[in-house]
Amino acid sequence: MVDYDFTHRIRVRFVETDAMGIVHHSNYLAYFEESRVEYLRHVGHPFTEWRDEGLESPVLESYIRYRQPLHFDDLIDVRLRLAAVTRTTFQMAYLVTVDDADGTAGVRATGVTVHGCVTTDGRPTRLPGWLVELGGTTPG
Amino acid sequence: MVDYDFTHRIRVRFVETDAMGIVHHSNYLAYFEESRVEYLRHVGHPFTEWRDEGLESPVLESYIRYRQPLHFDDLIDVRLRLAAVTRTTFQMAYLVTVDDADGTAGVRATGVTVHGCVTTDGRPTRLPGWLVELGGTTPG
Amino acid sequence: MVDYDFTHRIRVRFVETDAMGIVHHSNYLAYFEESRVEYLRHVGHPFTEWRDEGLESPVLESYIRYRQPLHFDDLIDVRLRLAAVTRTTFQMAYLVTVDDADGTAGVRATGVTVHGCVTTDGRPTRLPGWLVELGGTTPG
Amino acid sequence: MVDYDFTHRIRVRFVETDAMGIVHHSNYLAYFEESRVEYLRHVGHPFTEWRDEGLESPVLESYIRYRQPLHFDDLIDVRLRLAAVTRTTFQMAYLVTVDDADGTAGVRATGVTVHGCVTTDGRPTRLPGWLVELGGTTPG
Numbered sequence: 001m002v003d004y005d006f007t008h009r010i011r012v013r014f015v016e017t018d019a020m021g022i023v024h025h026s027n028y029l030a031y032f033e034e035s036r037v038e039y040l041r042h043v044g045h046p047f048t049e050w051r052d053e054g055l056e057s058p059v060l061e062s063y064i065r066y067r068q069p070l071h072f073d074d075l076i077d078v079r080l081r082l083a084a085v086t087r088t089t090f091q092m093a094y095l096v097t098v099d100d101a102d103g104t105a106g107v108r109a110t111g112v113t114v115h116g117c118v119t120t121d122g123r124p125t126r127l128p129g130w131l132v133e134l135g136g137t138t139p140g
Numbered sequence: 141m142v143d144y145d146f147t148h149r150i151r152v153r154f155v156e157t158d159a160m161g162i163v164h165h166s167n168y169l170a171y172f173e174e175s176r177v178e179y180l181r182h183v184g185h186p187f188t189e190w191r192d193e194g195l196e197s198p199v200l201e202s203y204i205r206y207r208q209p210l211h212f213d214d215l216i217d218v219r220l221r222l223a224a225v226t227r228t229t230f231q232m233a234y235l236v237t238v239d240d241a242d243g244t245a246g247v248r249a250t251g252v253t254v255h256g257c258v259t260t261d262g263r264p265t266r267l268p269g270w271l272v273e274l275g276g277t278t279p280g
Numbered sequence: 281m282v283d284y285d286f287t288h289r290i291r292v293r294f295v296e297t298d299a300m301g302i303v304h305h306s307n308y309l310a311y312f313e314e315s316r317v318e319y320l321r322h323v324g325h326p327f328t329e330w331r332d333e334g335l336e337s338p339v340l341e342s343y344i345r346y347r348q349p350l351h352f353d354d355l356i357d358v359r360l361r362l363a364a365v366t367r368t369t370f371q372m373a374y375l376v377t378v379d380d381a382d383g384t385a386g387v388r389a390t391g392v393t394v395h396g397c398v399t400t401d402g403r404p405t406r407l408p409g410w411l412v413e414l415g416g417t418t419p420g
Numbered sequence: 421m422v423d424y425d426f427t428h429r430i431r432v433r434f435v436e437t438d439a440m441g442i443v444h445h446s447n448y449l450a451y452f453e454e455s456r457v458e459y460l461r462h463v464g465h466p467f468t469e470w471r472d473e474g475l476e477s478p479v480l481e482s483y484i485r486y487r488q489p490l491h492f493d494d495l496i497d498v499r500l501r502l503a504a505v506t507r508t509t510f511q512m513a514y515l516v517t518v519d520d521a522d523g524t525a526g527v528r529a530t531g532v533t534v535h536g537c538v539t540t541d542g543r544p545t546r547l548p549g550w551l552v553e554l555g556g557t558t559p560g
Contacts, residue, residue: 013317014314015164015166018159022159022478025478026447027446046353047352056440061483061484061486071159072328166309169309173433174433177434187493188492199305200346201343201345201346202343202344206339212468213467294439297438298435299438302439
């Protein structure tokens with residue numbers, strides 16, 4: 001877990017569970033997104049800054065591997081890493097864990113999202129320079 | 141049930157259930173909204189027309205009375221009625237039923253939403269004339 | 281605002297916004313629920329305890345008055361109050377605010393939810409004694 | 421598109437849009453799920469039958485490639501195919517299209533989900549025989 005850049009903690013909401021008694025698989029994308037937003041704030045470029053500059057960051061691809069279910073009220077840690085950056089796309093990798101009874105972080109899911117950059121009228125454009133640079137200095 | 145103007149049928153999705161094994165109470169507002177959209181299409185003024193004319197219809201109030209739970213895969217009928225119209229707001233009333241084994245419509249919920257009208261930059265404005273007129277001819 | 285028992289802070293997620301650029305009105309019920317869960321933890325009776333004792337707390341009614349829209353990344357404060365308790369139902373009242381630029385709490389919404397108590401197989405039952413007692417000592 | 425086994429049509433709800441004015445990327449998993457449920461009904465083994473037999477079908481992996489955005493009120497066609505079946509897992513492939521102005525199906529997204537089979541108390545078990553058989557006769 002040393003490879004991740006940032007960790008964000010989220011409490012599972014009841015609304016996120018389904019009739020199997022576990023978190024519905026679609027909610028992981030919301031957890032990833034919330035964590036990404038906090039990561040961007042952490043590196044000094046909050047997502048609201050993007051929007052003020054007329055940029056959006058649409059999701060181009062998403063992949064999730066669900067390993068163990070999440071349950072209501074679980075306190076989950078989403079670790080994330082800026083995994084690959086080109087001039088027009090960036091990739092984020094995620095690890096979702098919950099602390100088990102013995103204090104070790106039990107893996108619940110892993111995932112990847114790929115993002116582009118568009119102007120608010122939808123035309124693809126280059127990533128902000130600071131993000132390309134940040135990608136260049138990422139060990140991953 | 142004679143008082144309702146329109147009925148829209150919706151199949152409950154698995155994602156809409158929660159760990160109590162029933163439909164989460166927040167999803168009823170999405171059912172009402174979907175039904176409202178179909179009703180507006182039915183009366184010849186689809187919601188996309190509103191948006192083309194630079195109008196939005198924000199929700200000002202919502203009320204729901206949950207009587208019997210809804211379950212995954214239920215086929216629900218949302219009856220709705222334009223209940224009260226002023227020059228700046230309109231009210232919709234809803235009745236949610238599921239056909240019981242004997243073929244009678246079993247009541248699951250009732251609800252009301254109140255809507256305003258704003259321009260796309262957020263300023264309150266009058267309702268479209270056709271809607272005020274439609275309200276005037278509503279028995280409710 | 282002195283009348284509220286508890287305040288819970290939530291950051292608005294991007295997934296909770298809609299194409300009007302504001303928080304979709306159905307998400308307020310999730311905010312209320314999350315705050316209720318934290319309140320119950322705060323008074324020493326976490327919702328997981330209810331579930332361990334074979335109890336559920338279904339929502340019987342919900343009411344929301346939307347006053348000003350919420351936006352992505354807003355830091356919202358949900359104040360809540362145990363408003364009325366009978367032997368079989370309890371009511372919670374909510375006030376949603378966002379700190380405005382001048383530091384004052386700007387009202388965004390108010391709401392009420394009414395809850396019952398059922399055993400996990402769905403039969404209505406009395407509220408736990410501590411909750412009836414808590415209601416008795418509430419100024420509201 | 422000849423390779424797909426089944427098509428299910430869904431109307432995009434307003435609640436599914438986000439502040440970028442497009443469908444939030446997490447909702448595609450709900451569209452896939454709704455389509456899967458209708459496919460299983462179509463082949464004579466509705467998901468409710470699984471549940472009656474004490475079986476659940478958790479999602480083990482999901483992958484989505486978002487090609488063109490979906491918008492409010494779009495009428496989307498989800499084509500799906502049973503893509504790979506082992507004794508304990510099955511894979512479904514999806515193609516999401518919207519009919520363009522000229523009547524051709526414009527591709528919006530592709531996706532894959534991988535599913536296991538567990539008993540309602542969470543223990544992994546073999547897939548139902550009919551599903552393994554169905555997989556065997558699939559060209560994919």
